[in-house]
Amino acid sequence: MSSSSSAAHPLAPYGWDARWEAEFAPYAAQGLLPGRVVRVDRGQCDIVTAEGTVRADTEFVTPRDPLKVVCTGDWAAVDPAGGDPRYVRAYLPRRTSFVRSTSSKRSEGQVLAANVDHSIIAVSLAAELDLGRIERFLALGWESGGQPVVVLTKADLVPDDATLAHLVEDVETSAPGVQVLPVSATNGHGVDILAAVVSGGTSVLLGQSGAGKSTLANALAGADIMEVQAIRDVDGKGRHTTTTRNLLLLPAGGVLIDTPGLRGVGLWDAGTGVGQVFSEIEELAGDCRFHDCAHTAEPGCAVLAAVEDGTLPERRLDSYRKLIRENQRIVAKTDARVRAELRREWRLRGAEGRAALEIKRGRLR
Numbered sequence: 545m546s547s548s549s550s551a552a553h554p555l556a557p558y559g560w561d562a563r564w565e566a567e568f569a570p571y572a573a574q575g576l577l578p579g580r581v582v583r584v585d586r587g588q589c590d591i592v593t594a595e596g597t598v599r600a601d602t603e604f605v606t607p608r609d610p611l612k613v614v615c616t617g618d619w620a621a622v623d624p625a626g627g628d629p630r631y632v633r634a635y636l637p638r639r640t641s642f643v644r645s646t647s648s649k650r651s652e653g654q655v656l657a658a659n660v661d662h663s664i665i666a667v668s669l670a671a672e673l674d675l676g677r678i679e680r681f682l683a684l685g686w687e688s689g690g691q692p693v694v695v696l697t698k699a700d701l702v703p704d705d706a707t708l709a710h711l712v713e714d715v716e717t718s719a720p721g722v723q724v725l726p727v728s729a730t731n732g733h734g735v736d737i738l739a740a741v742v743s744g745g746t747s748v749l750l751g752q753s754g755a756g757k758s759t760l761a762n763a764l765a766g767a768d769i770m771e772v773q774a775i776r777d778v779d780g781k782g783r784h785t786t787t788t789r790n791l792l793l794l795p796a797g798g799v800l801i802d803t804p805g806l807r808g809v810g811l812w813d814a815g816t817g818v819g820q821v822f823s824e825i826e827e828l829a830g831d832c833r834f835h836d837c838a839h840t841a842e843p844g845c846a847v848l849a850a851v852e853d854g855t856l857p858e859r860r861l862d863s864y865r866k867l868i869r870e871n872q873r874i875v876a877k878t879d880a881r882v883r884a885e886l887r888r889e890w891r892l893r894g895a896e897g898r899a900a901l902e903i904k905r906g907r908l909r
């Protein structure tokens with residue numbers, strides 16, 4: 545299969561590529577249609593296929609495990625025309641997934657979006673920068689398996705270029721391996737660059753309320769947004785004109801997923817993500833004398849040495865510790881096995897650990 549043939553595919557703008565096509569082959573052999581899920585609600589979903597948007601029942605892809613329920617962004621195998629109702633028969637294994645780990649009683653997570661390539665973290669320049677908060681959103685973004693991008697919104701409100709450069713630099717220090725992009729939807733500054741960054745895949749927008757996500761989505765979607773949503777309704781049941789899509793094609797290329805769930809996503813369990821946000825600290829830790837160095841007072845600690853000589857800002861180390869603790873606490877709340885492990889670990893840490901255990905115990909129950 546050549547890449548030119550997949551580029552010509554009607555679903556290519558939605559991210560269909562030679563790899564998806566190869567994975568879909570067994571379903572194609574059964575006469576099923578490939579399509580991308582643009583919305584899921586009430587036991588049904590909307591799927592964009594080469595023939596237009598179709599509505600299909602999700603009964604066969606709604607298992608008890610919430611992580612396995614079909615969701616926006618999935619590549620689905622749907623019945624061809626004639627099925628009444630049509631059913632989603634299966635969906636392709638996800639390359640990445642944006643999971644909310646429920647902070648409540650249920651220990652399972654919930655998938656908010658599938659096959660996400662970029663997490664755009666919107667941060668307003670109208671308020672004072674909270675680097676710790678940015679780091680948490682980054683952890684969440686990394687955890688999803690996509691590449692995070694930090695967008696500093698409302699750049700027009702920053703009085704001068706030198707100040708702006710300074711702010712960008714501050715955020716860059718907190719975001720190794722991540723592009724930091726000042727953008728203004730008001731004067732258009734940086735919008736083209738962001739559009740180019742997200743043109744190559746599927747993106748989600750994260751950030752606090754008021755950070756400028758909707759404004760950014762509109763700036764990216766441009767005037768074409770209505771046309772994109774008015775895709776042909778092949779089943780002729782006229783239901784699609786009124787429902788909103790959670791997955792949009794962007795005029796400069798790429799796909800944007802914006803669901804209510806993602807909108808409200810907080811800062812939960814993101815263990816491996818935290819390591820990526822603080823990659824320079826994890827790298828330094830490799831040089832600590834002790835393999836299990838906690839970087840508190842150990843001799844030969846490379847992390848503390850870096851704080852000492854000024855190469856690592858102390859704020860970064862504090863933030864790292866805080867996020868790791870927070871993450872452990874949340875995981876412990878929902879996972880009895882980890883809870884038992886944590887207890888054992890605290891016990892092993894001796895008197896100090898026991899004291900900590902007593903304090904934490906109250907919160908874990």
Ligand SMILES: Nc1nc2c(ncn2[C@@H]2O[C@H](COP(=O)(O)OP(=O)(O)OP(=O)(O)O)[C@@H](O)[C@H]2O)c(=O)[nH]1
Nearest residue numbers: 698699700728729730752753754755756757758759
């Ligand atoms: N000056 C300026 N204001 C902006 C810019 N982008 C957004 N705003 C303003 O910031 C406010 C919040 O923007 P929204 O896009 O609604 O923020 P949001 O992140 O979608 O907020 P939620 O929907 O609550 O999650 C609005 O009053 C916007 O007009 C910008 O580039 N410059």
Ligand SMILES: [Zn+2]
Nearest residue numbers: 832837839845
């Ligand atoms: Zn150390």
